[in-house]
Amino acid sequence: MGHAGATRRATMMDVAARAGVSQSLVSIVMRGAPGAGAQTRQRVLAVAAELGYRPDTRARLLRQNDSRMLGVVFGVQHAFHGDLVAGLYRAAGPVGHRLTLSATTPDRPERVAVDDLLGDRCAAVILLGSELPPADLSAAARIVPVVVVARAVRHEAVDVVRTAEAQGVALAVDHLVALGHRRIAHIDGGRAPGAAERRRGYRDAMRRNGLDGEVRVISGGPTEDDGARAAREVLSGGRPSAVTVFNDRCATGALQALRSSGLQVPLDISVTGYDDSRLARITFVDLTTVAQDVDRLCELAVERAMDRAAGVEITGRREQIVPPTLVVRSTTGAPVS
Amino acid sequence: MGHAGATRRATMMDVAARAGVSQSLVSIVMRGAPGAGAQTRQRVLAVAAELGYRPDTRARLLRQNDSRMLGVVFGVQHAFHGDLVAGLYRAAGPVGHRLTLSATTPDRPERVAVDDLLGDRCAAVILLGSELPPADLSAAARIVPVVVVARAVRHEAVDVVRTAEAQGVALAVDHLVALGHRRIAHIDGGRAPGAAERRRGYRDAMRRNGLDGEVRVISGGPTEDDGARAAREVLSGGRPSAVTVFNDRCATGALQALRSSGLQVPLDISVTGYDDSRLARITFVDLTTVAQDVDRLCELAVERAMDRAAGVEITGRREQIVPPTLVVRSTTGAPVS
DNA sequence: ATGAAAGCGCTAACAG
């Protein structure tokens, strides 16, 4: 057996008829509102279960005209976005909001994903790592409140919640300096999101530690292969005692290349990553890395989205910046020097 | 400025009033139906754009009472599910169906994700790698057609679309045998989904190749750490010349452990993975692996879901099995022997 | 080519 096929789904009317009550009473019972007798309630619930009845969320929202629903655009093949989506569910549930997801994929550009959401009458939309051009951002923001997470977009019409990227790299540099390192290089992320700010964070931190003369940026990228390539370049130019890397994937690639050229980590060279992704936590990688505060980012994003949707007056900056933390593992140590 | 805040979203009525036509005409124009003058059409479209108007998908579906919408439950932190979701969008778009996503996360069990979808009046739901207990599966299937993808659930009420897991490992074994290997071990996935069938595929393939005596299964698991642990065990017991591993993550861990104990891959030992994940494609991993046919899996899943939703009579088995392919890269080669 | 009116499944007054 299985599902009947083209059979109509049960409605409140069906339940009402079968339970011998009015449709409004069924409504009251289904949403647990006060105003129904205990046994009526029970009978209705029994019939509903028997019929496999589920209230139609859309009809409900349509009527209430208050969607209490947040749209989320995310890259379904982007691991960090997965962590953020999980955090958003955690943040939205307790405050009574649902999430409706719209994914970007290689064949489904962000514009399409956002468009989809706009038809869903979300109270607000949250864009993870948005790369939408300003014009599209404006267009969306005209229709619904827009909150961008984990991307430093500069747009007067949208709210932004993101990590203090520069500070993350600074934490890594300070940690290495405290261990006694001076020749600290940086493998950057090229034109990847956040790369510029992390690069700047490295430069500033080096300067702040009086290491202007030691600044050395090697061009890398977001992938393992970028890291491996960059590592080979690092070695070819008077080896530093430590290197801060754009992200964990890139750092993993660099680690691999470093080790396969005979170096010991962290004995000969220390390495830090960024993201605290699952990659970094693998026992034999065990990478010292910078962790973004996912829960905090998500809480702030949901809160801001709800406030905008409710028309709350917001004082202060549209950009909220969350500090990262350093997770020390085993790829950093004192230099032998 | 940004979004006005608690302002009401524009409706068809607003557009109609501003354009000086009836609401029905706006409806005709917005969905591109025939029956509107060219200049009227233009004026309406102009007003809609000016007002930032978007038709309400929910109201539309509610009225049409034909959702043309497929619900998808997926693990948002599961990389392979990301690939499948991308494939589902590709498959559903051309046949005029939308997707509505509901994610499982560490705090959001599959039951909750499915429940959410049931209120959305999807025509059918597609469950990726479902681990729902039979009772829950039955409950869902009573309400809406259910298609499970990438998991060999055995349930009379649901359709299944999955890869011929056993065949995948058999491809790997045959490839190794063709290269001249005989001592081929298998690092399994423990109790992970698909592990049992892949283990069986290994055993059968060995037998078919007359290598019953060489069968050796080492208990592993789905993660890199599992692979590393298993690899150390492999080495401690009379080293095989090749090993087929449960999945790419596990294989990567095994590779790492093998190499760090001084072995050359594939010179001293060949290794195969499973999944053809991004991991396998990294240049310095470059893993020979088994690829699932994502597009085919998704096409079949969407087709089946639509057929069930439309009440099409389905003859033949409820389970559709898609053959995998072997992707030969550089972790396999002839044994030195 | 255009408009009026009914109703999708539900919630929210309001009556009894």
Place this chain on the structure above:
DNA sequence: CTGTTAGCGCTTTCAT
């Protein structure tokens, strides 16, 4: 405690 009624924003006859 229970039923009646009026929409939410849209599509869809059916008139005009």
